Amino acid sequence: MSEIPSRDRNGKLEHWHSNAPFDPYSVEKLSPEQEKFYMASQWRMMWWKFCRHRVAVISGIILLLFYVSILFSEFLAPYNLHSRDTKHIFAPPQSIHIFHEGELRAPFVYGYRQKLNLDTLRREYREDTSRIYTLRYFCRGDSYKFWGMFETNVHLVCPDDQRRATFFWLGTDRLGRDILSRIIYGTRISLTIGLIGILISFTLGIILGGISGYYGGWIDNVIQRLIELLKSLPQLPLWLALSAALPVTWSPILVFFGLTIILGLLDWPGLARAVRSKFLSLREEDFTTAAQLMGASPSRIIGRHLLPSFASHLIASASLAVPSMILGETALSFLGLGLRPPITSWGVLLNETTNINAVATTPWLMYPVVPVIIIVLAFNFLGDGLRDAADPYK
Structure with a gap:
């Protein structure tokens, strides 16, 4: 026997019972969860089914983060879009570290040590562990116009000294521009x-x-x-x-x-x-x-x-x-x-x-x-x- 809901005179869903001959002593009151399910709209039921699809939910969150980030691109980027560092052309990515010689520190990057390869005429870079550049947050760096409306220079993250420090997490291109930015x-x-x-x-x-x-x-x-x-x-x-x-x-x-x-x-x-x-x-x-x-x-x-x-x-x-x-x-x-x-x-x-x-x-x-x-x-x-x-x- 299939079970069907019953309603009171005001139309509110109250009981449910089988389609067998009515027995007043067999009527059971609906639980709040059952009433919520029976009264749910089509869009709400679609939302419940979507929430059970974990991969889709995670993908939706990722897309939401990407689209929210476009509202704050200037703030999130460590450097201005057109900033160039001619001293660091084709510089490799700098890794973020939290340990230096076994000591726990704030997140930092090592500086570059470079030399010119006379055979290939290319710059060769390697980490210089004697140069430690601590990363700062909500700091001041390159100036920019936020959405073209007002000028500011606040960034989410940047190195401690913009004049000599570098933070190229994903490296630089042929003009010395930061790839991540x-x-x-x-x-x-x-x-x-x-x-x-x-x-x-x-x-x-x-x-x-x-x-x-x-x-x-x-x-x-x-x-x-x-x-x-x-x-x-x-x-x-x-x-x-x-x-x-x-x-x-x-x-x-x-x-x-x-x-x-x-x-x-x-x-x-x-x-x-x-x-x-x-x-x-x-x-x-x-x-x-x-x-x-x-x-x-x-x-x-x-x-x-x-x-x-x-x-x-x-x-x-x-x-x-x-x-x-x-x-x-x-x-x-x-x-x-x-x-x-x-x-x-x-x-x-x-x-x-x-x-x-x-x-x-x-x-x-x-x-x-x-x-x-x-x-x-x-x-x-x-x-x-x-x-x-x-x-x-x-």
Whole structure:
């Protein structure tokens, strides 16, 4: 016998019993946990299922930290984006230590001792244990304009003496710029371009896919043929062709928006087909017919009745589409056809690794690929968790 809830005259869930003949002595009062479960909304139940997916929860926390960090990039970076130390070109990463000769100390780094290799004409660095640079927190260092509004020089961490001390945790590049600071600054551009691009692609995909699935007929045929045309074109060469068509005289900010629009305009067909297939099935449901008979306009039916019916699917699709935007920007910038300096993104940083000799002698230039891998994996794990939470059969 299955057990069903019963309610009092006010509609409050109070008891539960089997569907056997009613027995007043067998009625049991619902516990607060059972009442909470039976009265939970669909979104709350999705949240409970998502919380049980530990990998997705951890991925969501990682992504949240990354996106919060873009609000404070200047503060988190040890150095200004354009600060150069010509005395430490291609300097290797400095390790953080807490022990010196067996003695516990505050976190510090050892200084560099360098010499010029006359055979290779390259600078060679090694740790100088006689130079100890203690790390300070909430300290004053390079000046910057926070979000371009007011000037300050407060950083989260920096060495104790900016004039002679160095703190290059991930090393420096060919101009003596701190790799860690540039990665932190590049996070803002790389993550923002994914959000703006997905906003454009989702707007086009939902509008065109909704119109195609709801109206059908010749409108559906035109939109589907357009989707097939875009799908038949190889994606990467199309990205390269359109990116190369951007005028070289454009300012970096115009190139940023141009590249974002290109990525958004080429990513909507997949979502449009998913929306169309959903609308083809939902438009035959009774609630859609009832809304039509009550005089609701097509835009109201689509926006208030059809889209909310599979909003969870759209959320999962968005979380899986953002990584493709980030990878697209990284690939184009890596090939020199995307963003250009002085704009800094992960792809722009990786552009310096196109020379295999630089990678062989200075492997720390490859560090910008680490956040790319972390973000892509986190978005994919988050998308899996959202998809499982939105599935009513799981």
